[in-house]
Amino acid sequence: MVLFYKTTNLLIMLKRLILNDLDNWRTSPLRRPLVLRGARQVGKTIVARLLGQQYAHFTELNMERAGDAQLFKRGLSAEEIIQAIKLKHGIPSDSSSWLLFIDEIQAYPPAVAMLRYFHEDTPDVHLLAAGSLLEVALQREHISFPVGRVEFRYLYPMNFEEFVQALAPNALDVYHTVPSPTYAEDVLFPLYHKYALIGGLPQAVAAYAETGDVVAVNTIYENLFAAYLDDIPKYAQTDGTRRIIRHCLRSAPLFAGTRIHFAGFGESSYGSRECGEALRTLEQVMLLSLIYPSTATEIPLIRNLRKSPRLQFLDTGLLHYLSNIQSESIGIQDLSDAFRGRLLEQITGQELLARRHDLREPPLFWVRDKTQSQAELDFLEAHEGKPIPVEVKSGPAGKLRSLHEFMQRSPNAELAIRLYRGRYDQQDVNQNNRRYKLINIPYYHAAKIHDYIASAA
Helix, strand or coil, X not given: CHHXXXXXXXXXXXXXXXXXXXXXXXXXXXXXXXXXECCCCCCHHHHHHHHHCCCCEEEEXXXXXXXXXXXXXXXXXXXXXXXXXXXXXXXXXXXXCEEEEEECHHHCCHHHHHHHHHHXXXXXXXXXXXXXXXXXXXXXXXXXXXXXXXXXXXXXXXXXXHHHHHHCHHHHHHHCCCCCCHHHHHHHHHHHHHHHHHCCCHHXXXXXXHHCCHHHHHHHHHHHHHHHHHHXXXXXXXXXXHXXXXXXXXXXXXXXXXXXXXXXXXXXXXXXXXXXXXXHHHHHXXXXXXXXXXXXXXXXXXXXXXXXCEEEECCHHHHHHHHCCHHHHCCCCCHHHHHHXXXXXXXXXXXXXXXXXXXCCCCEEEECCCCCCCCEEEEEEEECCEEEEEEECCCCHHXXXXXXXXXXXXXXXXXXXXEECCCCEEEEEEECCEEEEEEEEEHHHHHHHHHHHHHHC
């Protein structure tokens, strides 16, 4: 319980970046019921409570509590449910500043279907909902979201900016400086390496901010992962399916940052269909992402679902603990050297995935559309209608073979990005008579790629 209050106080200090977005929702005349989506323990409930502080009245329901769920089981209309909630919780009937928060809404899926009627019949009510297992619960109950009548926001583990705000708020101004000044390196590189080790799960960050002790954080990781395993029976209906999902979840941290094949995933005897379904289920509950490549060299950058995906795990700190690699990362100087660069690809993907809250859009990477080709680019971005290749590695620029190959094949690409353990720099590259600009960016600024592109234009 003490830890909960510490976490709450930390997040109040943080003012999670999503709160700015939610405040825009609060004041929008086009506001609709909003659903917060994200894995368990990424801070959805606390964010809702922080938003509730902007209202004169705040009511929190939880569909895992029988008394709260009962309100939705009585066949009442949306207006009658609102009246009953106000009466039960002492909310003035004429209050114009009231936030209704329905937590764990997936525990009673018909409540999701009711959101359309709240939108249509009680449009003045500010209604926020959250759930961790929404997609699989609704799929099991054959209930769909009321399209066009609700909004969504996606919550991920804390990104590096929020981590800096928690542990070194005095460094925020220099973090926001683009391009990054040379004097920032001595502060931001060590902080980024610490972020790679601790990750962005709020309870873990809170515990580390209080104690500075990685060992103290491990109890949180252990309990949290046990909770993820305990959730599996809630969305897997047979023992066989549960067994496969459990295996895939335990194996996922060990393969994060690498391309995977579904057949035999995690050194198992399970087939492609079995592992594919299990991994896609884990993706639905947002414990991992399957990042597919594009073979395109021009806009639009279409995902090629026939190619094998790269696995992105939920959080780099939890990955460290589950993979038993914490000791190897303490005091590390260059994430490019760690575990063949997989760790740097994982944390870069985590930063790119969390940059937007209004949609869930895993980043892309690039491979040549040719069987047995070894050309593979770490990430592929788009900016103002042009493709932007991104490599994540240290070393001389001349060794960026896949990046150079992409630029040779993309006549419209003008800029390329390298994220590395080094200082900001721009180079005019002439590779095989193909000229373009290479922007070298310290890898702690992965989330600010587009700011660098804009400044270079």
